Amino acid sequence: MSMVGTFWALVPPIVAIVLALITKETYSSLFIGIVVGALFLGGFNPVASLNTLLEDGFLAALADNWNAGIFMFLVLLGIMVALINAAGGSAAFGRWAVKHVHTRTGAILATFLLGVLIFVDDYFNCLTVGSVMRPVTDSHKVSRVKLAWLIDATAAPICMIAPVSSWAAAVSATAQDLDTGISGIQLFVQAIPFNFYSLLTIAFIIIITVMGVDYGPMAAAEMKALAGDVGSLGNDEETEVEGATIWDMLIPVIVLIICCICGMMYVGGFWSGESLVDSFANTDASVGLPWGCIIAVIITFIYLICRRVITFKNACACISKGFVAMVPALLILTFALTLKNMTSALGAADYVAGLVEGAAAGLFSMLPAIIFLIALGLAFATGTSWGTFGILIPIVLPVFTNNPDLLMIGISACLAGAVCGDHISPISDTTIMASAGANVNHISHVETQLPYALTVAAVSFVCFILAGFVRNAVICLAVGIALIVAILFVIRSRQAKNA
Numbered sequence: 001m002s003m004v005g006t007f008w009a010l011v012p013p014i015v016a017i018v019l020a021l022i023t024k025e026t027y028s029s030l031f032i033g034i035v036v037g038a039l040f041l042g043g044f045n046p047v048a049s050l051n052t053l054l055e056d057g058f059l060a061a062l063a064d065n066w067n068a069g070i071f072m073f074l075v076l077l078g079i080m081v082a083l084i085n086a087a088g089g090s091a092a093f094g095r096w097a098v099k100h101v102h103t104r105t106g107a108i109l110a111t112f113l114l115g116v117l118i119f120v121d122d123y124f125n126c127l128t129v130g131s132v133m134r135p136v137t138d139s140h141k142v143s144r145v146k147l148a149w150l151i152d153a154t155a156a157p158i159c160m161i162a163p164v165s166s167w168a169a170a171v172s173a174t175a176q177d178l179d180t181g182i183s184g185i186q187l188f189v190q191a192i193p194f195n196f197y198s199l200l201t202i203a204f205i206i207i208i209t210v211m212g213v214d215y216g217p218m219a220a221a222e223m224k225a226l227a228g229d230v231g232s233l234g235n236d237e238e239t240e241v242e243g244a245t246i247w248d249m250l251i252p253v254i255v256l257i258i259c260c261i262c263g264m265m266y267v268g269g270f271w272s273g274e275s276l277v278d279s280f281a282n283t284d285a286s287v288g289l290p291w292g293c294i295i296a297v298i299i300t301f302i303y304l305i306c307r308r309v310i311t312f313k314n315a316c317a318c319i320s321k322g323f324v325a326m327v328p329a330l331l332i333l334t335f336a337l338t339l340k341n342m343t344s345a346l347g348a349a350d351y352v353a354g355l356v357e358g359a360a361a362g363l364f365s366m367l368p369a370i371i372f373l374i375a376l377g378l379a380f381a382t383g384t385s386w387g388t389f390g391i392l393i394p395i396v397l398p399v400f401t402n403n404p405d406l407l408m409i410g411i412s413a414c415l416a417g418a419v420c421g422d423h424i425s426p427i428s429d430t431t432i433m434a435s436a437g438a439n440v441n442h443i444s445h446v447e448t449q450l451p452y453a454l455t456v457a458a459v460s461f462v463c464f465i466l467a468g469f470v471r472n473a474v475i476c477l478a479v480g481i482a483l484i485v486a487i488l489f490v491i492r493s494r495q496a497k498n499a
Contacts, residue, residue, distance in 0.1 A: 003040045009346035012037035013339055013381045013427060020426045020443055030335035030427060037342025056345055061337040069286025070123060071330060074433075076293040079322030080256060081131040083300055086318050087310040088241025089249030094135030096246045107133075107140040108209045111147065115154025116202075118257065119162035122155035122430050123289065129154070130437020132253060143225035144232050146218060148438035148445040149452060152423060153205055156385060156430050157198040160419045171389060171415065187411060193473035194412035196460040197372075197420045200480045204456050207484055213492045216451035221444070233439050244309045251303065256296040263292030329436035336383055336427040343382050365468035368406065368413040371396060372464045375414050376457065379421025383428040388418040409467045416460060424453045459483045 003009065016033025023029060034057055035049075041056070042049030061067055084090055101107050111133045118125045129151050137147045171188045193199075208214070214222050221231060268274060268283030304310045371392070379388040392414045397407070422428045426446045435442040462483065463476040470476060 003346060005347035005350040007351065008040060009343060009348040009351050010381045012040070012342050012346070013383065016339060017381070017426050021447070025443075027331065027335065030332070030339055033427075034335065034339050034342055037339065037346060041342065041345055052345075057338040057341050058334070060341050061334060064337075066284075066286040067337055069284075069290050070429075071333070072290040073123065073286075073293055074127070074326050074329060074333075074436075075323050076290060076297055077127045077131075077322075078326035079319050080252060080293070080297050080300060081127075082318035082322035082325060083297070083304060083310070083315060084131070084249050084252055086241075086314055086321075087248050087304040087307070088244025089246075089252065089304075089309075090131070090135055091241070092244045092246050093132070093249040094139055097136040098139045101136055101140070104140045104142055105209055105212070107136050107142055108146070108150065109206075111137060111150045112154060112205050112209070115151060116158055119158050122159045123285070123433055125155040125159070126151050126430060126433035126437040128253065128256065128437075130434070130439070132249070134439065138230055138232075141225045141228070141230065143218075143221040144230050144438045144440035145221045145444050145448040146214075146225070148434045148440050149218070149449040150205065151437050152431060152434035152445070152449060153201050153453075155434060156419050156422050157201040160385075160415055161192045161195055161198045171393070187408075191408050191412040191415060194409050194467060194476075195416045195419075196412070196463040196467075196476065196480055197416035197456060199477060200456050200460055200463070200484065201423075201453075203481050204452070204484055207481075208452075208488060211488055211492065213488050213495075215491050215495070216448070217444075218448040218452065221448055231440055231444065233441060241309050243307075248304065248307065248309055252296065252300040255299050255303075256293065258292075259296040259299075260289055260292035263290075263295070264288030267291060326436070329432060332432045332442065333429055336429055336432060339427055340382055340384055348378070348382060365406075366465065368409045368468050369461055369464040371410055372413040372417040372420075372461060375417025376421040377417075379418045379428075380425045381421075383422070383425045383431075385418035385422035385428075385430075388421065389414055392418070405471055406468070409464070409471065413464050416464075420453065420457050420460070424450055424457075455487060456484070459487075 012033045015036050016029050019025075019029035019032055034053065038049045038053035038057060041052045097107075101110055111129065114133060115125060115129050118128055130147065133147065134144075137144075224231065264283045264285060265271070265276070265279045265288075267288040268279030270276065270279035274282060301315055305312055305315055375388050375392055378392070379385050382388065393411065396410050396414050422430055424446070425431060426443065431446060432442060435445045438445070459480050463480045466479060467473070467476045
């Protein structure tokens with residue numbers, strides 16, 4: 001019996017996810033999921049399965065140009081962080097933050113604001129926000145899992161509603177060649193008001209922070225943090241350097257942001273005559289981000305040596321330190337990408353396409369909510385939002401050919417579900433990098449953010465049901481925000497009774 005294009009295609013990632021949540025051990029869980037996929041593809045023949053594991057799995061993941069570019073970006077960013085730490089920039093920023101950010105709420109909202117401002121790319125967001133804000137959140141005893149959630153919640157969800165981002169480019173490219181009558185970037189922009197998961201995630205962060213409510217495993221982690229255990233993995237201590245100032249962190253970070261944006265614009269053809277929007281629509285983040293980051297590292301290297309806050313020898317030592325610091329993230333990412341290769345080879349796309357086409361024959365106004373759930377499930381199981389909307393958008397668009405009112409809602413449901421599934425998946429690269437950015441145990445991050453993300457997902461599902469009938473984004477968002485406030489009030493009142 002062939003397992004390709006059937007439910008069996010989703011079994012390997014499901015095995016990996018379940019094992020990871022049970023054992024709390026990421027590497028072995030991902031590897032077992034990969035082995036299951038290789039066995040399915042190899043027909044349980046040991047030699048064929050081993051060949052599939054290596055050639056179609058690990059070697060294909062490492063040889064892929066996109067993956068190689070992202071690996072390079074991670075290593076360069078690790079070097080940048082090591083340089084800033086060794087030069088005393090992080091410690092100086094921490095001292096400044098203690099003086100100017102006076103409350104835990106302020107530290108959380110400052111982290112959220114920085115995450116919103118760095119909207120160009122989710123990978124860039126995860127690692128930059130993490131390295132910059134760790135001293136601030138640590139000084140106010142905010143747990144690392146809370147920091148990881150803030151990073152994760154302002155990475156993919158923010159990028160998915162930012163017209164100038166690598167995500168906008170990916171969606172535009174997917175929809176560009178389809179017969180919709182409008183360009184890919186226009187489709188992306190028009191779908192933003194109905195992207196309930198992304199918009200409600202922003203509202204959820206603000207509301208839960210202002211109300212001072214925590215629940216589930218996150219509440220326990222926050223109690224530990226208040227007692228002094230923020231949950232760091234270690235090796236992120238800040239070096240005190242005489243003469244170091246806050247600018248020794250801010251200038252490198254600002255240079256990094258400018259260089260990465262310019263890199264993405266250059267790769268997209270901005271200096272060859274393309275418009276700003278088109279240059280981001282045509283860019284390749286796996287080339288643009290390393291392009292900008294390597295220039296930023298060189299500038300930072302020279303700047304910090306000229307400032308005499310670090311010696312040439314110590315600056316060179318940061319190259320290996322930065323690489324070593326990123327090894328856990330690189331390993332997990334390699335395993336996750338290999339698992340995605342197994343899932344793709346097993347035909348997960350064909351299986352999900354059949355589910356969507358079958359659902360289309362049912363209740364038409366309920367279709368956006370159904371699409372949201374299917375996209376969420378696929379992104380959760382495969383760990384890729386880009387792969388999810390790449391599969392679903394060409395399927396969803398023809399369904400609404402004769403009903404343009406529902407077209408944007410259907411596309412938004414697809415994008416929102418993809419972001420949500422990616423956000424909560426243990427094997428998502430963005431989730432992995434959020435853990436790396438906060439320097440916290442990966443499974444702890446997944447477990448603590450899951451109740452928060454599922455709360456927003458449930459409210460978003462209700463909004464998509466409503467949108468199928470009302471078709472007004474403002475009304476649906478107002479209902480969604482009201483539901484979030486009501487849920488948090490109920491949770492807080494129950495906690496007060498049990499106290």
